[in-house]
Amino acid sequence: MSLNSPAADRITAALLFALGAGMTWGGFAMDRLEVRQIHPGSIPGLVPMILGVALMGCAVLLYVGARANPREDAEPGASWGSLGIAAAWSVTYAVAMVGNIPFVIATAIYIAAFVWWFTRPSAGEGGAVRRAVIAVGFGAVVAVAISVLFRYGFLVRLP
Amino acid sequence: MEGLAGLGTALLAFMTPVMLMHVAWATLLGIFVGSLPGLTATMGVALLTTLTYTMERDTAILVLICMYVGAIYGGSRSAILLNIPGTPASAATALDGYPLARQGKAGYAMALATAGSAFGTLVGIVLLVLLAPPLADVALSFGSFEYFWLAVFGIVISGQLTGGAHPLKGYIAGILGLGVAMIGSDGIHAHIRFSFDLQPLNGGIGLIPAMVGAFGFAEVLTVMWRRRAEMVEGRAGGDRVLPKLVDLWRYKFTAVRSGVIGTLVGIIPGVGEDIGAWASYAMARRFSRERAMFGKGSQEGLTAAETGNSAVVPGALIPALTLAVPGSAPAAVLIAALFLHGIRPGPMIMIEQPDFIYSVAAMLVMATIAIAVFGLSLTRVFVQVLRIPREFLMPVVFTLCVIGPYALTQRLFDVWVMVAFGMIGFVLRQMNYPMAPLVLGIILGDLLDKSLRRGLTLSDGDLSPFFTRPVSAAFCVMVVAVIMFSVPAVRRGLGRLVGRSEADA
Numbered sequence: 001m002s003l004n005s006p007a008a009d010r011i012t013a014a015l016l017f018a019l020g021a022g023m024t025w026g027g028f029a030m031d032r033l034e035v036r037q038i039h040p041g042s043i044p045g046l047v048p049m050i051l052g053v054a055l056m057g058c059a060v061l062l063y064v065g066a067r068a069n070p071r072e073d074a075e076p077g078a079s080w081g082s083l084g085i086a087a088a089w090s091v092t093y094a095v096a097m098v099g100n101i102p103f104v105i106a107t108a109i110y111i112a113a114f115v116w117w118f119t120r121p122s123a124g125e126g127g128a129v130r131r132a133v134i135a136v137g138f139g140a141v142v143a144v145a146i147s148v149l150f151r152y153g154f155l156v157r158l159p
Numbered sequence: 160m161e162g163l164a165g166l167g168t169a170l171l172a173f174m175t176p177v178m179l180m181h182v183a184w185a186t187l188l189g190i191f192v193g194s195l196p197g198l199t200a201t202m203g204v205a206l207l208t209t210l211t212y213t214m215e216r217d218t219a220i221l222v223l224i225c226m227y228v229g230a231i232y233g234g235s236r237s238a239i240l241l242n243i244p245g246t247p248a249s250a251a252t253a254l255d256g257y258p259l260a261r262q263g264k265a266g267y268a269m270a271l272a273t274a275g276s277a278f279g280t281l282v283g284i285v286l287l288v289l290l291a292p293p294l295a296d297v298a299l300s301f302g303s304f305e306y307f308w309l310a311v312f313g314i315v316i317s318g319q320l321t322g323g324a325h326p327l328k329g330y331i332a333g334i335l336g337l338g339v340a341m342i343g344s345d346g347i348h349a350h351i352r353f354s355f356d357l358q359p360l361n362g363g364i365g366l367i368p369a370m371v372g373a374f375g376f377a378e379v380l381t382v383m384w385r386r387r388a389e390m391v392e393g394r395a396g397g398d399r400v401l402p403k404l405v406d407l408w409r410y411k412f413t414a415v416r417s418g419v420i421g422t423l424v425g426i427i428p429g430v431g432e433d434i435g436a437w438a439s440y441a442m443a444r445r446f447s448r449e450r451a452m453f454g455k456g457s458q459e460g461l462t463a464a465e466t467g468n469s470a471v472v473p474g475a476l477i478p479a480l481t482l483a484v485p486g487s488a489p490a491a492v493l494i495a496a497l498f499l500h501g502i503r504p505g506p507m508i509m510i511e512q513p514d515f516i517y518s519v520a521a522m523l524v525m526a527t528i529a530i531a532v533f534g535l536s537l538t539r540v541f542v543q544v545l546r547i548p549r550e551f552l553m554p555v556v557f558t559l560c561v562i563g564p565y566a567l568t569q570r571l572f573d574v575w576v577m578v579a580f581g582m583i584g585f586v587l588r589q590m591n592y593p594m595a596p597l598v599l600g601i602i603l604g605d606l607l608d609k610s611l612r613r614g615l616t617l618s619d620g621d622l623s624p625f626f627t628r629p630v631s632a633a634f635c636v637m638v639v640a641v642i643m644f645s646v647p648a649v650r651r652g653l654g655r656l657v658g659r660s661e662a663d664a
Contacts, residue, residue: 003589041615044350047608048341051334058331078384086383094561094578099571107558114554142555154213156566
């Protein structure tokens with residue numbers, strides 16, 4: 001299923017409706033701070049309630065419109081495989097590696113593996129070692145450069 | 160006259176070797192960022208904000224403005240050579256720039272784009288100096304009722320204009336942005352909303368991590384998802400790189416008109432450079448004698464698009480400085496940067512820091528001179544920059560996306576926010592949801608929330624001041640008109656009406 005299709009719009013509409021309902025309920029159930037004797041027009045849940053209702057209204061319109069408007073296909077030549085690997089590896093780096101292992105090492109591993117993997121199709125069979133050396137060298141140099149810049153240039157205590 | 164004198168004084172103050180060096184590197188970096196597909200002006204300004212927080216105030220703002228101007232201009236490079244706009248602002252540039260490049264006139268097209276960009280920014284600067292002070296004066300009379308409608312108008316007009324064929328998606332993006340702004344401590348009673356007992360959420364979602372995610376990580380994913388771009392081979396950058404003065408003179412009306420249109424588009428909240436370029440391009444095509452050439456390598460079309468998108472930059476700063484309402488996504492980041500450096504944008508700026516607007520105009524002038532110098536002298540260097548493989552560039556960009564937001568607050572939570580916004584931003588973008596209203600919603604959420612509740616408190620729950628005060632009523636009518644115009648049946652009816660009256664005439 002394409003992300004830019006009536007089916008995707010219908011699913012999104014359902015999710016947005018649920019989100020709108022959640023915001024409305026959250027705003028309605030929010031503390032009205034009566035104990036602080038605030039004006040009823042300034043209760044903290046007022047705007048979330050309005051936004052929730054507006055989001056539900058838009059979701060209904062999106063659902064209705066999705067049936068009437070067939071859309072174009074996804075972008076030609078797009079690679080879902082590359083996207084999946086880039087996204088998974090990048091999220092792994094940002095969420096799991098940074099903070100758990102020293103930043104400079106995490107960054108060097110991330111960049112080297114990224115370059116190594118994505119330069120794979122363009123290299124010939126005989127270039128495997130050269131490709132690995134380039135990836136590791138590039139990763140190490142960039143990781144050290146960024147770490148030094150932030151640690152000593154901007155005085156940031158790196159994660 | 161007073162404004163121009165203020166501009167002159169500010170320019171003199173910036174003419175120091177250190178400041179000139181900052182102008183040079185930041186503009187050059189901006190052009191690189193803008194010219195590389197996948198790196199946008201918003202992302203560049205957001206990432207650089209994280210690097211400038213230790214700098215002195217004026218230096219930091221100067222660097223960010225040079226990045227902004229340089230990146231918007233730099234987008235024309237890849238639009239002309241790759242047929243892929245380096246930034247969304249250059250989409251209209253590609254229509255005529257790429258055909259010119261295929262005709263062997265890549266260098267000349269880039270030179271024309273340089274001249275157009277520089278001229279457009281200058282037109283915008285003049286209007287900034289002339290319009291910002293009186294606008295700030297008018298805004299001083301705004302109360303909670305007017306600010307509420309201003310915020311609503313910003314979201315609605317941004318959703319309408321950036322949503323293209325799907326204004327509903329623009330509105331949804333705006334509401335989602337407003338929803339994000341509801342997270343954390345509210346601006347009146349400091350009550351914590353929607354934090355789900357997560358302590359880091361008490362302060363709300365930071366704008367910079369959200370922007371770096373939505374414009375940085377999402378862009379990295381988009382670049383890795385797309386097929387590789389093909390550069391125009393052969394004589395790219397090998398021909399004439401100085402535009403003939405006679406060509407520039409031939410398109411003088413187009414350039415002035417595009418500059419004014421771009422600036423006016425910039426003033427409209429949350430609309431941005433791409434719409435400025437398209438509006439200027441469409442108007443130039445309408446009045447052109449060589450209309451048939453548009454889309455096939457028209458020099459006039461290229462001039463209009465580049466003048467239009469660059470003029471948006473000063474235009475977008477007009478509401479950003481005087482109302483704290485950004486005219487574009489990069490201007491939204493600039494507002495955040497201004498707050499970081501102790502400047503409070505809004506109507507009080509002409510009272511608290513009356514010279515600051517002229518300082519910003521002077522910074523824009525210096526950035527414009529820099530893009531003219533670099534654009535005309537380093538054409539061949541920029542062609543080489545476009546050859547950097549994405550496989551090497553993207554992991555470096557993502558590393559900066561991770562460490563940038565972390566550097567501001569030293570919280571890993573902001574890195575997770577960046578990642579979440581990147582994933583959501585990528586999906587929304589593929590589904591044709593514009594990002595500008597989302598960003599504007601995050602910025603304006605607090606203003607809308609506080610203004611509505613404060614207004615209701617002042618009027619003791621009476622809604623009538625929201626509709627009867629003159630400026631409020633005018634905003635309300637505009638909001639209703641914009642929403643009605645996005646209804647297809649109303650649009651078709653208006654189209655028939657206009658067609659009939661033209662036929663009658």
